[in-house]
Amino acid sequence: MSTEQPLTGGLTPSQLADFERDGYLVIPNALPPTTVEALLAETHKLLDNFSLSDHPMTRFSTGEKSDHVGDDYFLTSGDKIRFFFEEDAFSPSGELLKPKARAINKIGHYLHALSPPFAALLDPASNPDLLGAGSSTGSVATRPQGSMVICKQPEIGGAVPPHQDSTFLYTDPPSAVGFWYALEDATAENGCLSFLPGSHRWAPVRQRFVRAADGRSGTEFMDNTGPQFPVGEEYGEDKKDENGDGEYVMGEVKAGSLILIHGNLLHKSERNTSQKGRIIYTFHVIEGEGTTYDARNWLQPPAEGFTKLIRA
Numbered sequence: 001m002s003t004e005q006p007l008t009g010g011l012t013p014s015q016l017a018d019f020e021r022d023g024y025l026v027i028p029n030a031l032p033p034t035t036v037e038a039l040l041a042e043t044h045k046l047l048d049n050f051s052l053s054d055h056p057m058t059r060f061s062t063g064e065k066s067d068h069v070g071d072d073y074f075l076t077s078g079d080k081i082r083f084f085f086e087e088d089a090f091s092p093s094g095e096l097l098k099p100k101a102r103a104i105n106k107i108g109h110y111l112h113a114l115s116p117p118f119a120a121l122l123d124p125a126s127n128p129d130l131l132g133a134g135s136s137t138g139s140v141a142t143r144p145q146g147s148m149v150i151c152k153q154p155e156i157g158g159a160v161p162p163h164q165d166s167t168f169l170y171t172d173p174p175s176a177v178g179f180w181y182a183l184e185d186a187t188a189e190n191g192c193l194s195f196l197p198g199s200h201r202w203a204p205v206r207q208r209f210v211r212a213a214d215g216r217s218g219t220e221f222m223d224n225t226g227p228q229f230p231v232g233e234e235y236g237e238d239k240k241d242e243n244g245d246g247e248y249v250m251g252e253v254k255a256g257s258l259i260l261i262h263g264n265l266l267h268k269s270e271r272n273t274s275q276k277g278r279i280i281y282t283f284h285v286i287e288g289e290g291t292t293y294d295a296r297n298w299l300q301p302p303a304e305g306f307t308k309l310i311r312a
């Protein structure tokens, strides 16, 4: 993959205006069906082939899992392809209740480098529009990171509570933009995303999700003492309109759609108790110039540094 590329593609002025107003943007048919098929085939291959024998959740089922093992497995996943279970995949005594391929909530977090079909999405030759979209949303010199497939399995797919992505991938000032691709139809029944439109303008990033302090293992939330909004006069707590918090809007989309998500936007997804899974692929980009990536973020750069997407 080339790392220094000119900008191509990008959002239309009307798409950009929608993104700036709402804090998210749905782009239908962003991926051709052949790409969706290739990414789904890769996902199923990964799910079918990973080993349970050395997985920390396997130890959990035999009562040997310590939090430390699970924490390490998560915290060292930034340059690997690892598998994280749905919480409801286990019985109270720790037995796996589903076949492993139907028990995984998430695969992460370095698919965009280690899995050829997912890495191809970042290749300017095969996906110029993506690079342009990253730029048009204000992210030049972007660094994609934290890529993952979220399976939201039938019957046991976990809910994702309301959050802002800059809580998890903090830069000073905040700059994260989420790229969220539906690889299967996402509906109200199987736990599509929903969004609080406009909240990116008034909702501060008050909390950060970081590596635990003082040599303790694991992660914790801490108060954000740095900037809570990106730079710009359009942002601030006084930008909340008279309708108060407003209401969450469902983002039902077809397979192949891309949703761009501003790092300050409040969004969530509900449980999937339906018989249909909801496989998606997501990664985030951060502004690589003029921002500082925080050393306490849970996700730290791999030895080779974060992948550099574009430089205008």
Ligand SMILES: O=C(O)CCC(=O)C(=O)O
Pocket: 150, 152, 160, 165, 178, 180, 191, 192, 193, 267, 268, 269, 280, 282
């Ligand atoms: O796909 C989901 O259900 C949640 C994903 C999400 O909120 C995120 O990636 O920020």
